Amino acid sequence: MSESGNKPGNLIDALAAAPGDSPFVTAWMSEDEQETVTFAEFRRRARFQARILRRHGLAAGERVVIIMPQTISAMTVFVGSMMLGAVPAFLAYPNIKVEPSKYRSGLEGVTANLKAKLVVIDENFPEEALEHISQVQGAKPVRLRECEERVGIADQEDEDLTRDVGIRSENIAFIQHSAGTSGLQKGVALTHAAVLRQIEHLRAALKIERDKDRIYSWLPLYHDMGLIACFILPSVCHVEVVMQSPLDWVMHPASMLQAISRHKCTLAWLPNFAFQFVSRRTRQELKQQYDLSSIRALINCSEPVRTSSMQEFERAFTEVGLKSGVLHTSYAMAETVFAVTQSNIHRAGGPVHVWADGVEFRQSHRIVPVPEKTAGSVCFLSSGRVLPGTEIRTVREGAEGSLGHQENRRGAVQVGEILIKSDCLFEEYYNRPDLTRQAILDGWYHTGDLGFLLEDELYVIGRKKDLIIVGGENIYPQDIEEIVAEHSAIHDGRVVALGAYNPDTGTEDVIVVAEVEDESLLADPATLEQELRRRVIAGTGVAVTAILLKPPKWIVKSTAGKPARSATFEKLLREHPEFDSAS
Amino acid sequence: MTVEQTEMIDYIRRRIRKPGLKIDESTPLFSSGLVDSLALADILAKLEDLTHTRIPPGKVQPKDLETVNIMFATAQRVGKPLK
Numbered sequence: 001m002s003e004s005g006n007k008p009g010n011l012i013d014a015l016a017a018a019p020g021d022s023p024f025v026t027a028w029m030s031e032d033e034q035e036t037v038t039f040a041e042f043r044r045r046a047r048f049q050a051r052i053l054r055r056h057g058l059a060a061g062e063r064v065v066i067i068m069p070q071t072i073s074a075m076t077v078f079v080g081s082m083m084l085g086a087v088p089a090f091l092a093y094p095n096i097k098v099e100p101s102k103y104r105s106g107l108e109g110v111t112a113n114l115k116a117k118l119v120v121i122d123e124n125f126p127e128e129a130l131e132h133i134s135q136v137q138g139a140k141p142v143r144l145r146e147c148e149e150r151v152g153i154a155d156q157e158d159e160d161l162t163r164d165v166g167i168r169s170e171n172i173a174f175i176q177h178s179a180g181t182s183g184l185q186k187g188v189a190l191t192h193a194a195v196l197r198q199i200e201h202l203r204a205a206l207k208i209e210r211d212k213d214r215i216y217s218w219l220p221l222y223h224d225m226g227l228i229a230c231f232i233l234p235s236v237c238h239v240e241v242v243m244q245s246p247l248d249w250v251m252h253p254a255s256m257l258q259a260i261s262r263h264k265c266t267l268a269w270l271p272n273f274a275f276q277f278v279s280r281r282t283r284q285e286l287k288q289q290y291d292l293s294s295i296r297a298l299i300n301c302s303e304p305v306r307t308s309s310m311q312e313f314e315r316a317f318t319e320v321g322l323k324s325g326v327l328h329t330s331y332a333m334a335e336t337v338f339a340v341t342q343s344n345i346h347r348a349g350g351p352v353h354v355w356a357d358g359v360e361f362r363q364s365h366r367i368v369p370v371p372e373k374t375a376g377s378v379c380f381l382s383s384g385r386v387l388p389g390t391e392i393r394t395v396r397e398g399a400e401g402s403l404g405h406q407e408n409r410r411g412a413v414q415v416g417e418i419l420i421k422s423d424c425l426f427e428e429y430y431n432r433p434d435l436t437r438q439a440i441l442d443g444w445y446h447t448g449d450l451g452f453l454l455e456d457e458l459y460v461i462g463r464k465k466d467l468i469i470v471g472g473e474n475i476y477p478q479d480i481e482e483i484v485a486e487h488s489a490i491h492d493g494r495v496v497a498l499g500a501y502n503p504d505t506g507t508e509d510v511i512v513v514a515e516v517e518d519e520s521l522l523a524d525p526a527t528l529e530q531e532l533r534r535r536v537i538a539g540t541g542v543a544v545t546a547i548l549l550k551p552p553k554w555i556v557k558s559t560a561g562k563p564a565r566s567a568t569f570e571k572l573l574r575e576h577p578e579f580d581s582a583s
Numbered sequence: 584m585t586v587e588q589t590e591m592i593d594y595i596r597r598r599i600r601k602p603g604l605k606i607d608e609s610t611p612l613f614s615s616g617l618v619d620s621l622a623l624a625d626i627l628a629k630l631e632d633l634t635h636t637r638i639p640p641g642k643v644q645p646k647d648l649e650t651v652n653i654m655f656a657t658a659q660r661v662g663k664p665l666k
Contacts, residue, residue: 029640029641030639030640030641030642031639031640032639033641244640245641247620247644247645248640248641249640250620250621250623250624251623251624251627251640251643251645252624252627252640253624255640273621277621277624281624281625281628283628471620471621505621507621526604530615533615533616533617534615534616536616537613537614537615537616538614538616542616543613543616543617543618543619543620544616545619
């Protein structure tokens with residue numbers, strides 16, 4: 001909302017309405033090194049970036065891919081692109097694990113699909129990847145120097161070039177991607193209007209106040225949670241965000257507590273694994289330096305939420321001021337901009353739980369509520385109630401038409417696929433009408449997630465079909481399977497990549513099962529396993545937890561002759577109970 | 584190889600649950616896929632313990648921990664002695 005009370009029509013207007021001298025982004029590099037930019041300074045730098053991008057030929061409606069470390073510069077490039085009416089997309093920065101040639105093929109795929117005009121990189125972007133960007137038809141690499149925007153002087157040209165660009169609310173604002181070769185083909189195109197509606201819904205649900213709230217984040221900007229909740233939301237609601245690089249955080253998890261304490265942050269979003277990751281890696285003797293009393297909501301999102309992970313965090317940090325009832329949940333996805341549901345932040349005791357008959361659940365996928373902690377019961381944690389402008393229904397697999405949520409005897413409901421209708425729904429998978437048609441049917445987005453609705457609370461119990469989620473990031477099994485299957489020792493097409501929940505980490509392990517061509521290889525599998533592991537990390541950046549080499553015909557086949565994931569997983573758990581989190 | 588490096592190698596083997604795996608001070612840990620990014624914090628904490636230093640956030644990248652040799656050199660370069 002602008003100072004005059006008029007609602008902004010686009011994200012640039014929303015940012016322009018922020019008080020200039022209020023702090024916007026504090027980049028936390030270390031306890032001794034931070035940089036804070038005000039809204040005015042950020043806007044100036046973004047206009048400077050816009051000028052550079054325009055000089056490289058970027059115009060309204062054109063796409064620009066941004067591959068930069070998580071810095072203020074990356075954010076100003078993103079906003080500078082939008083100031084020109086162009087459509088930016090963040091991609092993950094290449095890391096040590098992924099070979100340039102493999103990274104290149106993913107990058108070529110994205111830039112070709114988006115028909116990107118520019119690919120903006122930083123001064124340290126690897127040369128070997130750079131030479132391949134220039135080969136992609138029409139995409140031009142632009143290497144930015146970190147220091148330029150800090151000293152560039154805003155001038156009338158900058159003001160003029162971003163005025164009257166004519167950004168309409170129904171224009172596409174930016175595009176979000178999932179990770180991996182497969183995920184990079186699904187660019188979620190979001191309009192200014194949809195994003196602004198989402199922010200308004202979140203502002204209301206979380207009671208965000210400009211002068212009282214401060215957000216903390218280590219989340220990557222190429223992920224919806226990092227981009228929407230921790231960059232776009234602060235820019236529209238005019239609150240400060242204290243932002244750390246994901247890599248710095250994962251190496252020093254307790255630095256999150258330091259940043260929250262120092263800046264008295266009130267809100268943060270975390271994937272489930274982070275709750276126990278931080279708890280278990282914070283040295284007891286150092287805890288007293290932290291003060292978490294400022295937190296009013298820590299929201300668990302982006303992978304299945306687990307009560308045990310949240311309880312562990314609460315137990316670990318109550319002694320340093322973490323208040324009771326501040327841990328919350330949300331169900332979110334890029335296809336609805338971000339949040340679909342949000343738990344009630346005013347509810348004493350946090351999100352709702354339900355206990356259900358374990359036998360009915362496992363055998364019939366039916367939820368029959370039972371008294372708390374009944375023997376043999378299963379506990380589910382709610383992801384909250386739908387945000388305004390959103391409808392949810394669940395469809396049982398194989399059922400004709402949609403059934404809504406079906407209550408039957410004893411107040412039981414059936415688990416089914418979650419479908420969503422929302423005023424924040426994405427326009428399309430960019431340039432992929434085929435994927436869009438498969439995903440949105442009769443106005444309902446088919447998520448592929450499994451869950452149930454009970455008394456208006458949504459419980460998400462299963463990941464998207466076949467998708468593996470590690471640390472909040474989506475991993476497409478077929479990306480891994482393709483690489484493993486290429487090895488001459490592996491029987492063609494006989495590879496399955498699976499995710500198995502690991503209660504020690506709070507997230508999934510990646511397990512690969514592959515049939516060898518020659519059973520004699522099983523006598524000494526270590527060398528082959530090592531080679532396959534190396535190829536997977538080089539090709540995808542994913543470190544596989546276990547590679548299980550099996551004799552021919554081990555993997556269960558579907559009636560179509562293809563590997564059947566679910567049946568293979570069940571067989572795997574029978575023969576390898578160490579991967580069964582329920583045992 | 585120093586005693587501390589040997590201890591780190593033993594720790595890494597236990598951390599990745601492969602007690603019999605051959606790792607030496609030059610074995611690539613991350614680029615080989617042996618160790619994932621979630622193990623970075625644990626290895627860094629162990630390195631701090633073994634070298635009696637504190638390695639501040641923002642001073643290391645994963646490539647600075649790629650092998651046991653490299654990580655001990657990193658600790659010497661950027662580590663602050665513990666009080």
